Structure formats: C-alpha cells, structure tokens
Amino acid sequence: MTVTRPAAVANLQIDNERVRVTEWRFAPGTETGWHVHPTDYVVVPMTTGELGLETRDGVAVNSLQEGVSYTRVAGSEHNVFNDGASEFVFVEIELK
Incomplete structure (x- = not known):
C-alpha cells in the first residue's frame, strides 16, 4: 500500500514524556x-465533515463532528484521507 495522494499537514504542538499532540490539516485530496499507532490516542475533530479511513479490511467513510472526540487503542494501522471539497482539521493526542 503506497501513498497516492499529497500528504496532509502535521503540526506537532507538544511532545514530552507523557503525550504527543499533533494538529492535522487535510486539504481536499490529501492523506496521512x-x-x-504505537500508543493509545484520542482524536478531537476541529471541523465537521467526513474523512475516509483505509484499513487492511477495506475502506470506510467516517462522519465526524466538531468537538466530538473518539479514541483508539495502540496498534491501529490505517491511512486517513480527505476526498471532500473542504479542509478537515483534527487534533490527535497520543498517550505515551
């Protein structure tokens, strides 16, 4: 599996012994x-919209709402992409 879209922009905000906080900006047509993920993490959407998620099991489209957080466990393997017409932004908080 290879990157086929331009890269989303990651802005590292905090990286210390306990957490890593990254703001992700997905222009239309970009991907991670x-x-x-080597650790458990929390995602906080800063916009409302849809992001695609590719996993070994296939592709899903997730509807996300600004301020409605979700969490995933360590070992999660995927590619996140934005096939929408607008920028999508979320903050990812990795727990070390």
Whole structure:
C-alpha cells in the first residue's frame, strides 16, 4: 500500500514524556499515508465533515463532528484521507 495522494499537514504542538499532540490539516485530496499507532490516542475533530479511513479490511467513510472526540487503542494501522471539497482539521493526542 503506497501513498497516492499529497500528504496532509502535521503540526506537532507538544511532545514530552507523557503525550504527543499533533494538529492535522487535510486539504481536499490529501492523506496521512499508511501508519501504525504505537500508543493509545484520542482524536478531537476541529471541523465537521467526513474523512475516509483505509484499513487492511477495506475502506470506510467516517462522519465526524466538531468537538466530538473518539479514541483508539495502540496498534491501529490505517491511512486517513480527505476526498471532500473542504479542509478537515483534527487534533490527535497520543498517550505515551
């Protein structure tokens, strides 16, 4: 699995012994690229809209709402992409 879209922009805000906080900005047509999360993490959407999620099991489209957070466990492997017409922004908080 290879990156086929331009990269989303990651802005590292905090990286210390306890947490890593990154703001992700997805212009239309961008993606994170395939990656595995080594730790549990929380995502806080800063906009409302849809993001695509590619996993080994296939592709899903997730509807996300500004300020409605969700969490995932360590080992999550995926590629997140924005096929929408508007920028999508979320903050990711990785728990070390």
